[in-house]
Amino acid sequence: MAAPENLKIPSSRDSNLRIALSVFSPEHNLHPTAVIIMGHGIGAIKAGGLAPFASAFTAHGYHAITFDYLHFGESDGQPRNFLSVSGELQDFRDVVAWARQHTERFDPQRIVVWGSSFGGMHTTALLASDHQLAGGIAQCPCVDGLAASMMQPLSKSLRLMCMAVWDRIMSFFGMEPLYIKLTGNGLRGSPIALMEGLEVVEGWKRITPSGVPFPNEITARSVLDLSTSRPVLGLKHSKRPYLIILPTWDHEAPLAAAEAAVREAPLGEALRVPGGHFDLYAGGISFNVNISGQLAFLSRILK
Numbered sequence: 001m002a003a004p005e006n007l008k009i010p011s012s013r014d015s016n017l018r019i020a021l022s023v024f025s026p027e028h029n030l031h032p033t034a035v036i037i038m039g040h041g042i043g044a045i046k047a048g049g050l051a052p053f054a055s056a057f058t059a060h061g062y063h064a065i066t067f068d069y070l071h072f073g074e075s076d077g078q079p080r081n082f083l084s085v086s087g088e089l090q091d092f093r094d095v096v097a098w099a100r101q102h103t104e105r106f107d108p109q110r111i112v113v114w115g116s117s118f119g120g121m122h123t124t125a126l127l128a129s130d131h132q133l134a135g136g137i138a139q140c141p142c143v144d145g146l147a148a149s150m151m152q153p154l155s156k157s158l159r160l161m162c163m164a165v166w167d168r169i170m171s172f173f174g175m176e177p178l179y180i181k182l183t184g185n186g187l188r189g190s191p192i193a194l195m196e197g198l199e200v201v202e203g204w205k206r207i208t209p210s211g212v213p214f215p216n217e218i219t220a221r222s223v224l225d226l227s228t229s230r231p232v233l234g235l236k237h238s239k240r241p242y243l244i245i246l247p248t249w250d251h252e253a254p255l256a257a258a259e260a261a262v263r264e265a266p267l268g269e270a271l272r273v274p275g276g277h278f279d280l281y282a283g284g285i286s287f288n289v290n291i292s293g294q295l296a297f298l299s300r301i302l303k
Contacts, residue, residue, distance in 0.1 A: 002025065002135070003024070004022040004023055004024045004025075004054070004066075005023040005025070006020070006021070006022050006023075006074075006210060007020075007021055007023070008020050008021070008074075008076075008129070009021060009094065009095070009098045009148070010074075011076070011090075011091065011093045011094060011096075011288070012087060012090060012093075012094050013081045013087055013090055013091070013094075013101050014070075014077075015069060016076075017066065017071075017077055017246060018075065018076050018077040018264075019067055019070060019072060019074070019075050019076075019091055019094060019095065019125075020046070020052045020053030020067060020096065021065055021066070021067045021098075022046055022054075022065070023045075023061065023063065023064075023065050023067045023284035024051075024054040024055065024057070024058045024064040024065070024066070025058060025063055025105075026058045026059070026061045026062065026063065026260070027126045028059075029061075029063075029105075031084070031198045032103055032104065032106055032109075033061060033062055033063050033105075033106065033107055034061075034062045034063070034104060034105040034107055034110035034111070034112065034134070034269055035062065035063040035064065035065060035099050035105075035106040035107070035111055035112070036049050036054075036057050036062055036063070036064045036065070036068045036105075036112045036137075036298070037064075037065045037066060037067075037095055037096055037099060037111065037112070037113050037114065038054065038065065038114045038115070038116075038119070038217060039055065039067070039069075039113070039114065039116070039122050039123065039214065040093055040115075040116055040117075040118075040119050041067070041116050041117030041118045041119055042083065042117060042118035042142075042182065042194070042218070043072070043081065043083065043182040043194075043205065043216075043218045044072075044117075044214075045068050045072055045074075045209075045214060045219070045297050046066035046068050046073055046074075046130070047073065047075030047209040047210070048207045048208060048209055048212075048213070048214055049116070049206065049207030049209075049281045049282065050066045050067070050116070050128070052282035052287070052291075053084075053114075053282075053291060053294075054066055054137070056291045056294075056295065057182075057295075057298070059111060059228060060295055060298070060299075062302075063105065063106055063179075065095060065099060067091070068093065069083075069087070069091045069094050070088075070091055070229045073151055075091075079177045079217045079219055081179070081215055081217055081219060081222075081237050082157070082218070082219045082221070083218050083222035083224055084095045084218070085121065085145070085226065085229040086225075088122060088241055089121075089122045089126070090224075092113070092122045092126060092298055093126070093130075094132070096111060096113065096126070096133075096139065096205040099111055102262070104298060106145070106151070108132075109132075109134065110134045110236040110302050111132075111133055111134055112134050112135050112136060112137065112298065112301075112302070113126050113127070113136045113137075114136070114137045115131055115136075115138045115139075115228075116138075116139050116140065116141075116280075116281075117139075117140055117141065117142060117252065117253055118141075118173065118253075119138070119141070119164060119252070120138030120139070120140070120142055120143055120144050120244075120253075120258070121141070121143060121145070121229060122180055122231075123136045123137070123138050123141070123242075123265060124138065124141065124143045124231040124232060124235055124242075125179075125231035125234070126236040127145070127235065127238040127240055127242055128231060128235050128236075128237045128238050129234075129237070131238075131239045131240065133240050133265075134196070134241075134295075134301060134302060135240045135241040135242065135243070135301045136240065136241075136243070136268035137242075137243045137244075137294055137297065137298075138242070138243075138244050138245070138258075138261075139197070139244075139245035139280050139290065139294075140152075140245065140246075140247055140250055140253055140254060140258070140277045140280055141228075141244060141261070142252075142253040142254065142257075142258075143231060143232040143235075143254075143257050143260075143261045144230050144231075144233075144254055144257035144260075145225075145226045145227045145228060145230055146227045146228070146230055146233045147227065147254035147256070148227075148253060148254050148256075149207070149226060149227040151254060152253075153282055156192065158194065159192055160180065160194070160220070161190075161223070161224075162224055163178060163180060163220040163289070164184070164187050164220045164222070164223045165170040165179060165224075166287055167218065167220035167221040168224065170219040171247055173219060175261055175272070177220070177221070178219065178220045178221075179217040179218065179219055179220065180192060180194060180217060180219075180223075181193035181194065181216055181217055182194050182195060182204070182216050182217060183200045183201055183204045183216055184196050184200075184201070185197070185198065185201055189264075190201020194223070195241050195252050197251060198276070199276055199277070199278065200251075200252065201208070202278070203276075203277060203278025203279075203284075204277055204278070205277075206281050206282070206283045206284065207278070207281055230258060231259055232261045233267045235264040235268075236264050236265075236266065238265050238266060238267070238268075239266065239267070240267060241267045241268075241269070241297070241301045242261075242262075242265040242267060242268045242269070243269055243270075243271060243293070243294065244258055244261055244262050244265075244269070244270050245267045245270075245271045245273060245290055245293065246259060246262075246266060246270050246271065246272050246273070247250040247272075247274070247275050247276050247279060247280060247286065248273070248274050248275060249271070249275075249276050249278060250277045251276065251277060252277040252278075253277060255266050264277060266277050269297075271288040271290070271294075271297075273289050273290050273293070274286055274301065
């Protein structure tokens with residue numbers, strides 16, 4: 001497979017900022033093709049674990065686009081590693097709009113949004129509002145921020161919220177951000193992390209690219225609006241096929257909410273695969289069955 005084309009496009013959030021894209025193209029492409037636009041998980045970057053999926057898509061004749069949300073990876077934005085749920089959703093919309101403009105490469109009638117983990121928050125919102133999409137795929141998705149917050153012990157939630165509020169207050173005075181770890185081992189005496197446990201530590205290694213900066217942290221203020229983001233509640237308005245890949249168990253995203261999303265989406269369907277949250281990525285026990293199911297879904301809805 002040829003190396004992806006890397007470029008930056010304007011952001012509608014701020015005309016001075018640019019969103020970094022990587023465009024994976026099929027070989028011997030002579031006509032506009034379907035395109036899979038791929039959003040990664042919380043705090044992650046486009047170089048972190050998405051290329052194996054994009055490569056599989058291009059091998060079957062589709063374009064694939066990965067991108068970094070503003071404030072992350074190769075995209076612009078300060079402070080670094082600051083997450084805004086509504087902002088990330090707008091970045092996703094900007095990439096979709098950009099693809100629709102380039103009809104010489106991409107078929108605007110065959111655009112599929114794809115999200116992994118927290119990226120599934122955005123694909124769910126997009127399918128509920130953008131009825132021109134051809135469909136969507138979400139693997140081990142977080143589709144309900146409130147349900148995700150309730151997975152955390154109360155004491156930890158209170159600590160995170162105190163840190164978030166303090167970080168927001170400091171930002172008003174131009175002070176440096178307070179950061180929290182995305183992943184940690186959860187052992188006594190270790191720094192608090194949003195996701196904790198040996199499974200998380202090993203899974204994060206699985207998606208960590210070599211030679212690419214990949215900070216394991218986000219600004220503490222990033223967690224302030226997570227619990228109020230509940231796109232699953234609007235999914236009944238979607239009109240396009242939605243494939244949701246469900247692991248056997250999930251300690252990082254609320255599995256029951258993802259199962260509810262399958263029921264709520266009028267054209268929702270589930271693919272159950274073995275293992276946990278990070279087993280769906282390359283190197284995990286579920287990757288092969290996961291990507292096979294996704295390709296079968298794409299073949300069916302894009303023919």
